[in-house]
Amino acid sequence: MLKGLFVLVLLQLLGATASALWLPMLPGPIIGLMLLLVGLMFRGSVPEPLQQAAAVLLKYLPLLLMIHAAGIMTSYELLLGELGVVMAALLASLLVTIPVCGWLLQFLARRMGAMDK
Amino acid sequence: MSAWQSFIEHPLFAIGLTLLAFQAAVALYQRSGWLVLQPVLVGMLLIVAVLVLCGIDYRDYRQDAEPIAWLLGPATVALAVPLRQNLARIRQLFWPIVITLVVAGVLTVAVTLAICWLLGASDALAMSLAPKSVTMPIAMLVAEQIGGVAALAAVMVMLTGVIGTALGPLLLGLARVEHPAARGFSYGLNAHAIGTAHALQENQECGAFAALAMSLLGVVTAVLMPWLLG
Numbered sequence: 203m204l205k206g207l208f209v210l211v212l213l214q215l216l217g218a219t220a221s222a223l224w225l226p227m228l229p230g231p232i233i234g235l236m237l238l239l240v241g242l243m244f245r246g247s248v249p250e251p252l253q254q255a256a257a258v259l260l261k262y263l264p265l266l267l268m269i270h271a272a273g274i275m276t277s278y279e280l281l282l283g284e285l286g287v288v289m290a291a292l293l294a295s296l297l298v299t300i301p302v303c304g305w306l307l308q309f310l311a312r313r314m315g316a317m318d319k
Numbered sequence: 320m321s322a323w324q325s326f327i328e329h330p331l332f333a334i335g336l337t338l339l340a341f342q343a344a345v346a347l348y349q350r351s352g353w354l355v356l357q358p359v360l361v362g363m364l365l366i367v368a369v370l371v372l373c374g375i376d377y378r379d380y381r382q383d384a385e386p387i388a389w390l391l392g393p394a395t396v397a398l399a400v401p402l403r404q405n406l407a408r409i410r411q412l413f414w415p416i417v418i419t420l421v422v423a424g425v426l427t428v429a430v431t432l433a434i435c436w437l438l439g440a441s442d443a444l445a446m447s448l449a450p451k452s453v454t455m456p457i458a459m460l461v462a463e464q465i466g467g468v469a470a471l472a473a474v475m476v477m478l479t480g481v482i483g484t485a486l487g488p489l490l491l492g493l494a495r496v497e498h499p500a501a502r503g504f505s506y507g508l509n510a511h512a513i514g515t516a517h518a519l520q521e522n523q524e525c526g527a528f529a530a531l532a533m534s535l536l537g538v539v540t541a542v543l544m545p546w547l548l549g
């Protein structure tokens with residue numbers, strides 16, 4: 203568990219360093235995610251301690267996100283003036299893209315499956 | 320100082336509040352069976368309500384909650400684990416993934432900008448809304464580069480995440496999307512980490528595809544959007 207957490211922290215640190223030096227458009231954790239994925243592809247399997255740490259952290263992902271999401275309260279004034287436009291744009295894009303995105307991938311995946319058979 | 324003041328000003332108040340809000344939100348979600356009551360949405364509202372009632376500044380809360388909040392970074396890195404475990408499935412669906420990423424990624428930005436244009440929104444607002452579907456640190460950087468406001472983009476990202484995750488199960492049900500990879504991809508692409516957190520609870524393949532969509536859209540947006548809209 204702690205070994206796994208250490209690996210995750212180390213990769214986030216490496217990601218943050220890479221972000222500061224060469225890739226300012228990508229945040230450290232995202233680069234860390236990609237580095238870990240590449241590492242795990244070479245290794246073939248996920249080591250037990252890493253699997254345990256990941257399982258615990260991902261189980262509580264909603265808890266970690268709600269702390270950050272509450273930050274909405276610092277800039278709600280910015281939002282109130284334009285609430286109508288914001289909600290219209292936001293809802294329209296979600297109402298269209300959520301079903302289209304899911305449907306399209308399902309359609310293409312099933313078509314591929316049918317062609318393989 | 321009154322007893323109440325010292326109670327709410329103790330650094331542990333923020334941690335206690337967060338743990339309580341999370342458990343209350345999860346209990347409400349499970350007991351009610353309403354998919355709209357996403358734990359992140361309800362927990363966030365509980366935290367904001369308590370902070371406002373007690374007159375606590377968000378920055379103070381955030382600082383005191385840091386012993387828990389810092390784990391979001393390692394948790395994001397940990398998304399590589401479900402990705403690795405579903406790698407065979409991802410390789411198999413390589414072209415459907417690429418096509419869906421391009422079509423849905425362009426569609427979500429196009430609909431957002433079209434509505435902004437129709438309703439006469441300012442450029443600053445439109446450019447703060449354009450990257451709303453990607454993970455927050457990327458959206459803030461991109462918004463600034465294309466003439467938006469980073470703080471406003473952060474709010475849009477959060478709203479998109481909670482509303483998208485609340486509407487997701489309903490909309491995917493109506494469109495008869497049952498394929499776990501397709502459901503997950505839609506959660507991750509439309510509602511970034513908040514959608515991914517929900518997808519991981521549906522099942523592992525769903526979670527892996529949500530993490531995949533979130534990271535792919537994030538990277539593509541970070542690289543292409545400043546160039547296309549800047």
